[in-house]
Amino acid sequence: MNIAVCAKRVPLSGGRWELTADGTEIDTSGASMGFTLSPHEECAAEAAVQLVEEFGGSSTVITVGVADSEEQIRSLLAVGIDRGVIVETDGGEWDPQGTSSALIEQVRAGSPDGAYDLVLLGTEAADTADFQVGIRIAHALGWPVVTNVKGLKITDGVARCERAVGSYREIYEVSLPAVITVKDGLNIPRYPSVPGRIKARKKSVDFIAGERPAPRLEKVKLALAVEEQRSAEILGTGTGNGADAVPALVELFRTIGVI
Amino acid sequence: MILVIVDHDRGVLDPTSVQAISGALALDSEVDVLVVGAAGRDVVGELASFGANTVHLAVHDSVTDFTPVASARAALELISRVSPAAVLVTGTPRGNEVLAHIAAILDLPMAAECLEIALGNDGVHQVVRNRWGGNIMETARVHSTLLLAAFAPHAVRAESAVGTGTIAEFTPALSDADLAVRILDRVGEGATGVGLTEARVIVSGGRGVGGPEGFAILEELASLLDAAIGCSRVVTSNGWRPHSEQVGQTGTKVAPDLYIACGISGATQHIAGCRTSKTIIAINTDKDAPIMGYAHYAVIGDLHTILPELVAATRAAKE
Numbered sequence: 001m002n003i004a005v006c007a008k009r010v011p012l013s014g015g016r017w018e019l020t021a022d023g024t025e026i027d028t029s030g031a032s033m034g035f036t037l038s039p040h041e042e043c044a045a046e047a048a049v050q051l052v053e054e055f056g057g058s059s060t061v062i063t064v065g066v067a068d069s070e071e072q073i074r075s076l077l078a079v080g081i082d083r084g085v086i087v088e089t090d091g092g093e094w095d096p097q098g099t100s101s102a103l104i105e106q107v108r109a110g111s112p113d114g115a116y117d118l119v120l121l122g123t124e125a126a127d128t129a130d131f132q133v134g135i136r137i138a139h140a141l142g143w144p145v146v147t148n149v150k151g152l153k154i155t156d157g158v159a160r161c162e163r164a165v166g167s168y169r170e171i172y173e174v175s176l177p178a179v180i181t182v183k184d185g186l187n188i189p190r191y192p193s194v195p196g197r198i199k200a201r202k203k204s205v206d207f208i209a210g211e212r213p214a215p216r217l218e219k220v221k222l223a224l225a226v227e228e229q230r231s232a233e234i235l236g237t238g239t240g241n242g243a244d245a246v247p248a249l250v251e252l253f254r255t256i257g258v259i
Numbered sequence: 260m261i262l263v264i265v266d267h268d269r270g271v272l273d274p275t276s277v278q279a280i281s282g283a284l285a286l287d288s289e290v291d292v293l294v295v296g297a298a299g300r301d302v303v304g305e306l307a308s309f310g311a312n313t314v315h316l317a318v319h320d321s322v323t324d325f326t327p328v329a330s331a332r333a334a335l336e337l338i339s340r341v342s343p344a345a346v347l348v349t350g351t352p353r354g355n356e357v358l359a360h361i362a363a364i365l366d367l368p369m370a371a372e373c374l375e376i377a378l379g380n381d382g383v384h385q386v387v388r389n390r391w392g393g394n395i396m397e398t399a400r401v402h403s404t405l406l407l408a409a410f411a412p413h414a415v416r417a418e419s420a421v422g423t424g425t426i427a428e429f430t431p432a433l434s435d436a437d438l439a440v441r442i443l444d445r446v447g448e449g450a451t452g453v454g455l456t457e458a459r460v461i462v463s464g465g466r467g468v469g470g471p472e473g474f475a476i477l478e479e480l481a482s483l484l485d486a487a488i489g490c491s492r493v494v495t496s497n498g499w500r501p502h503s504e505q506v507g508q509t510g511t512k513v514a515p516d517l518y519i520a521c522g523i524s525g526a527t528q529h530i531a532g533c534r535t536s537k538t539i540i541a542i543n544t545d546k547d548a549p550i551m552g553y554a555h556y557a558v559i560g561d562l563h564t565i566l567p568e569l570v571a572a573t574r575a576a577k578e
Contacts, residue, residue: 015549016527017394019395039492039509040509096369097366123352124355126508126509128390129371129372129389129390129392130369130371131350131355131356131359131369131371131372132355132358132362132369132371135356135359135360135363136359136362136363138363139360139363140363142436144439144440146440147327147352147356148352148356150502162446163352164503165268165352166454166455166457167448167455167503168445168447168448169445169446170325170442170444170445171444171446172443173443174440184502184505184509184510185495185503185505185509185510215402216368216402217368217369217370217399217400217402218399218400218401218402219397219398220385220397220398220399220400221397221398222390222397223395223396223397223398224395225393225394225395225396225534230552230554231551231552232550232551232554232555232556233556234557234558234559235556236559236560239559240560241564242542242559242564242565243560243564243565245560246565246568246569246572247572249540249556249558250572253484253576254576256516256517256537256538258459258460258484258486258516258517259484259576259577
């Protein structure tokens with residue numbers, strides 16, 4: 001089984017978000033800032049590694065991003081993904097249609113082991129939350145797509161997908177080739193082992209020059225959410241063990257109407 | 260005219276999906292609603308109470324449960340017939356999914372997670388939308404004659420209004436491929452306890468709870484308040500509670516009347532899942548924890564001391 005995993009480098013904040021002076025980007029220069037992959041995508045990569053362990057074949061991670069995305073790509077190679085492809089951007093943001101087009105082109109090109117049978121990705125990106133890239137890929141390829149998947153089992157070329165809805169799960173089945181967009185909780189992604197990290201250094205990462213299409217969902221500016229400035233009213237004296245706040249809490253329950 | 264697609268599950272209206280009707284009525288007095296599936300007939304009366312006039316009911320023998328591509332095809336047929344200026348949904352998993360199918364088939368842009376929508380006349384619309392689960396807001400232009408946009412859940416409140424609820428039934432033309440992905444079964448239905456998304460009150464625990472056994476006192480409080488149990492990502496990563504209880508950007512996003520965060524520091528990932536709660540109470544030993552910037556009320560102290568006293572006092576107050 002040949003699997004493509006689509007993933008994206010996103011900023012990681014150890015504290016509060018800060019924006020650049022012109023308000024168009026997250027300020028990633030601070031000491032508490034780093035970069036990561038979204039949990040959804042880490043689960044997609046883990047699922048790909050498990051499926052290749054079960055069925056053979058290979059897995060490829062594809063990203064649209066800056067050259068430094070190699071760090072995040074190698075982190076997936078260290079947990080067992082076989083190779084990486086970076087459609088390299090100059091750092092400017094690509095809109096969902098542009099991102100989808102670049103990913104579609106790479107999926108169509110296939111891997112050195114042949115055509116892909118399965119594309120796995122997050123239901124939405126951690127940063128932009130567009131909820132559409134997987135579905136656009138599926139339509140371009142003429143493949144079925146199941147979204148929001150939190151349970152996945154493949155038998156005889158048919159993927160049984162579970163989707164969590166409130167307290168129960170909906171069941172879908174699709175024949176491969178297919179696109180499946182997953183959610184955090186699908187599995188528990190493994191940590192990279194030391195041999196895994198060493199192997200990852202030798203795995204191939206191809207760079208392909210990307211050209212950003214004109215955005216049709218065009219970012220104008222960013223702002224921090226207003227709630228960021230709220231400051232909680234302290235109940236009780238705020239000193240001691242906090243038990244003196246209990247009468248105020250019960251009163252609050254009454255006011256809100258929950259008792 | 261704006262077309263709003265609402266969702267139902269086997270004839271039970273999704274109340275979140277209705278928010279898009281109120282959002283649309285704030286933009287245009289003419290709003291048509293699309294409901295897919297014969298069981299959708301059961302929700303038309305309720306839709307009228309939110310101001311729906313014409314309710315297009317797409318009925319097809321092969322569509323007996325949620326079938327995302329079929330819903331999109333039904334919407335496309337309607338779009339070409341009634342030429343709306345915008346197609347809006349609430350961004351529930353199903354709402355986003357159906358809208359994205361429409362966007363993919365038409366090769367048009369789609370704006371998800373919208374807080375505000377301004378329709379333009381010249382093929383350029385402006386939206387304000389959530390990024391990072393609502394920690395950051397983006398102002399964006401959408402370049403398209405037909406605007407496809409999803410309101411973030413709870414970005415608008417569903418308002419009562421008087422509509423006629425006139426049913427316009429049609430049968431969409433569907434191919435086998437349109438029916439390939441559909442709900443085949445459900446597992447775990449009828450589970451006991453209050454579901455996270457439906458709960459009016461959520462008692463949620465984080466790292467400060469200390470371990471799986473620490474949740475016993477949270478469960479006691481939850482049962483007194485008819486509340487659901489929630490937790491932060493570290494709790495599920497440690498295996499203390501099931502993933503289905505995780506509140507956060509990558510877990511479940513909730514908007515209860517009351518959210519009680521016990522021993523939760525308030526990482527951005529967690530806040531993204533509970534920020535739209537009407538009232539947030541934080542119980543935490545650290546008065547400088549990030550959660551204090553989001554909570555309405557806070558108790559500074561150890562939850563292991565406070566919760567037993569709170570349970571006793573709440574029980575006494577209910578008697």
